[in-house]
Amino acid sequence: MLTAALGLTAFLVGLAGSWSPCSLSMVGTIGAGRRIGGRRLLVLTETAFAAGLVVGALALYGLAGLAGSTVHSHTVLVVVLVLAALAAAADAAGLRVRPQLRFQVPEGWRRTMPLPRAVFLYGVLLGTGLTTYLLAEAAWVLLPLSFAIGSVPVSLAIALGFAAGRALPILVLVHRGGETVLAERPQGLRVLRLLVAATLVAALLAGEARAATRIANPGGDPSGVGTDLAWQQPGVGGFLLRAGQPAARLPGNDPAVGDTLVAWHVGPAVTVASRDTLTPVIQETVPGVQKLAVSSRWLVWRAAQPDGSVQIRAQPIADPTRSSLVVSAKHPGILGRPSLWGDTVVFHYATGGATWLTAVDVQTGARRRVRFSDDEQLLNPSLLGNRLLYVRASRCAQELVIGPLGAGRERVLYKLAPLAGQDAGHEEHHTQQGEHLPCPHRPKPTSQMLWTTALTGTTAYVTVLRPRPGGRTVPRLLAIARPAR
Amino acid sequence: MSEGFSDAIAGVSSRRGFLARTGKLLLGVAGGGFVASALRAQKAEAFHFCGHIYTTGSCPHPTGLPRIDRLGFPLRASDGKPVDDLGRTIDALGRPVDAAGNVLRDPDGNPLPKAPRTRVCAGAAKANGFKAHLDGAWYRCCGGHLRKLVDCCGYVRNRINGDYALTGYCYQGRKVFCVMYYDTKVKC
Numbered sequence: 225m226l227t228a229a230l231g232l233t234a235f236l237v238g239l240a241g242s243w244s245p246c247s248l249s250m251v252g253t254i255g256a257g258r259r260i261g262g263r264r265l266l267v268l269t270e271t272a273f274a275a276g277l278v279v280g281a282l283a284l285y286g287l288a289g290l291a292g293s294t295v296h297s298h299t300v301l302v303v304v305l306v307l308a309a310l311a312a313a314a315d316a317a318g319l320r321v322r323p324q325l326r327f328q329v330p331e332g333w334r335r336t337m338p339l340p341r342a343v344f345l346y347g348v349l350l351g352t353g354l355t356t357y358l359l360a361e362a363a364w365v366l367l368p369l370s371f372a373i374g375s376v377p378v379s380l381a382i383a384l385g386f387a388a389g390r391a392l393p394i395l396v397l398v399h400r401g402g403e404t405v406l407a408e409r410p411q412g413l414r415v416l417r418l419l420v421a422a423t424l425v426a427a428l429l430a431g432e433a434r435a436a437t438r439i440a441n442p443g444g445d446p447s448g449v450g451t452d453l454a455w456q457q458p459g460v461g462g463f464l465l466r467a468g469q470p471a472a473r474l475p476g477n478d479p480a481v482g483d484t485l486v487a488w489h490v491g492p493a494v495t496v497a498s499r500d501t502l503t504p505v506i507q508e509t510v511p512g513v514q515k516l517a518v519s520s521r522w523l524v525w526r527a528a529q530p531d532g533s534v535q536i537r538a539q540p541i542a543d544p545t546r547s548s549l550v551v552s553a554k555h556p557g558i559l560g561r562p563s564l565w566g567d568t569v570v571f572h573y574a575t576g577g578a579t580w581l582t583a584v585d586v587q588t589g590a591r592r593r594v595r596f597s598d599d600e601q602l603l604n605p606s607l608l609g610n611r612l613l614y615v616r617a618s619r620c621a622q623e624l625v626i627g628p629l630g631a632g633r634e635r636v637l638y639k640l641a642p643l644a645g646q647d648a649g650h651e652e653h654h655t656q657q658g659e660h661l662p663c664p665h666r667p668k669p670t671s672q673m674l675w676t677t678a679l680t681g682t683t684a685y686v687t688v689l690r691p692r693p694g695g696r697t698v699p700r701l702l703a704i705a706r707p708a709r
Numbered sequence: 710m711s712e713g714f715s716d717a718i719a720g721v722s723s724r725r726g727f728l729a730r731t732g733k734l735l736l737g738v739a740g741g742g743f744v745a746s747a748l749r750a751q752k753a754e755a756f757h758f759c760g761h762i763y764t765t766g767s768c769p770h771p772t773g774l775p776r777i778d779r780l781g782f783p784l785r786a787s788d789g790k791p792v793d794d795l796g797r798t799i800d801a802l803g804r805p806v807d808a809a810g811n812v813l814r815d816p817d818g819n820p821l822p823k824a825p826r827t828r829v830c831a832g833a834a835k836a837n838g839f840k841a842h843l844d845g846a847w848y849r850c851c852g853g854h855l856r857k858l859v860d861c862c863g864y865v866r867n868r869i870n871g872d873y874a875l876t877g878y879c880y881q882g883r884k885v886f887c888v889m890y891y892d893t894k895v896k897c
Contacts, residue, residue, distance in 0.1 A: 644792065
């Protein structure tokens with residue numbers, strides 16, 4: 225939705241650019257191809273112009289998106305969104321576009337170069353949108369939006385939309401005969417600016433919707449596959465949401481979905497069933513079972529032991545008579561909820577000295593520590609193919625992070641304020657000299673805590689815990705759209 | 710701060726302490742508001758927490774002011790409650806607690822996981838690539854209690870401020886990288 229809305233905005237901004245002097249000049253310049261070399265040269269010139277527009281737009285907006293994908297500054301995004309809202313308001317009100325560019329493409333190229341080459345270069349310049357008069361205020365925010373959103377698909381949509389919007393009226397006018405049709409109809413620009421404002425607002429709303437959507441409240445411990453999502457409502461039981469259907473209550477707790485299966489438990493009685501029909505495939509007793517994960521080959525559970533310790537164990541779906549120990553911990557609260565993808569189970573291990581995320585191949589027993597920190601908390605990972613989703617709580621933020629299972633670039637999908645504030649750094653009536661504060665900006669702390677996660681091809685899910693009296697917490701389940709890359 | 714003891718500033722400190730006591734006496738005798746405000750101003754212009762008598766900066770601390778317990782772990786300066794590296798208040802076992810001191814639990818009733826809790830000087834040393842040492846200390850009366858002013862020492866050339874480190878209460882060639890304090894239960 226965000227990508228489409230911004231692509232449409234860029235298309236309309238490109239259309240609005242038709243009223244710029246350079247665009248009007250292009251109509252006659254490209255049309256000259258027919259007079260000089262006939263239809264063949266005209267087609268060549270038109271193709272060169274369109275190609276130039278695409279190259280210019282892709283170069284500028286694509287690079288901005290690539291650069292932005294490495295930065296991901298929340299502050300930058302907020303500033304750009306404010307600018308975009310102001311631009312939408314200005315276009316809706318029809319205010320004069322300010323600041324204005326007084327550039328024009330070099331007129332001499334059409335006389336000193338072969339026409340297709342000159343027109344290609346004109347296209348490259350006009351494709352950037354920043355080399356001639358701007359006819360919509362939104363033109364100013366397309367580039368910052370590309371950078372701030374930091375998504376290459378979004379940037380590509382902006383680039384191609386803008387190039388198409390620039391090319392379409394010029395090429396049509398070349399064939400329909402004369403740019404004066406546009407020059408005599410300035411009211412069309414007014415309508416276009418209204419449409420630009422509307423689509424830009426739609427894009428901003430779509431971006432807000434992408435930030436986080438509430439799925440269940442109370443509800444938490446999500447597990448997802450494809451478009452199906454299961455979660456637990458405390459004190460009630462498990463729920464399964466299938467695409468296009470209302471959420472259905474499952475006959476048990478702590479549900480997990482994987483491949484074609486779904487699992488739940490009622491006390492120690494664990495059931496693994498077909499996800500489509502809920503027909504049981506396995507029914508067994510696992511004393512102390514707390515959490516489940518399932519794939520077509522494995523059932524994994526976390527269970528409390530009689531001595532107070534906690535274990536994660538894996539059992540082949542094909543052979544329910546044997547299970548193998550994945551990991552154990554002496555006390556509850558150390559081992560996180562397991563997540564399973566194929567043969568690989570991931571979980572967190574948190575001690576007072578460090579936290580780490582471990583991936584274990586339950587087929588071979590091979591294990592590796594995929595993340596480690598002795599000053600941050602790394603919690604409740606989920607795995608989908610090679611993509612790892614987890615919660616990272618640091619001194620100055622809580623973040624939902626996605627990245628490769630091994631080393632590689634990570635992205636923050638969702639962010640909450642830190643769990644604690646900070647003092648002034650100096651005592652009352654004392655100077656600030658020598659103070660050292662933990663966060664660069666004074667944080668406004670929250671008592672809400674990011675908790676368990678789930679990952680599907682399109683969506684990341686996270687449980688947010690809200691404290692209640694007595695140390696209890698109540699979960700709320702959020703969905704965040706995953707970026708396409 | 711305490712590193713001033715072995716530097717020239719120590720003399721200034723002694724004189725300042727003497728002047729402060731004398732000032733209070735004069736204040737009591739004469740009730741001179743002007744003198745009192747002048748002394749307060751001098752104190753406020755000094756350093757960033759009570760007892761600190763030189764310019765070395767605080768050690769990085771989860772909540773800001775570098776208050777520690779007797780073992781060097783971080784305490785919240787405002788109320789002396791222990792905090793972990795995330796700045797959360799915790800119980801004696803390191804588990805996060807709410808404002809009333811209840812252990813925070815997940816929806817299943819299990820305690821929420823502990824976060825790391827690093828000794829403040831050790832954290833500064835790790836972040837800045839030296840081995841932490843707590844050598845000597847100095848005591849002052851602050852807020853009605855004796856306060857132990859503690860230097861975080863190491864074989865460092867520069868202090869946390871970025872300029873040259875001082876000897877302070879560090880021994881065997883070590884220098885003060887940053888400063889902390891421990892509020893004792895002794896009233897003064």
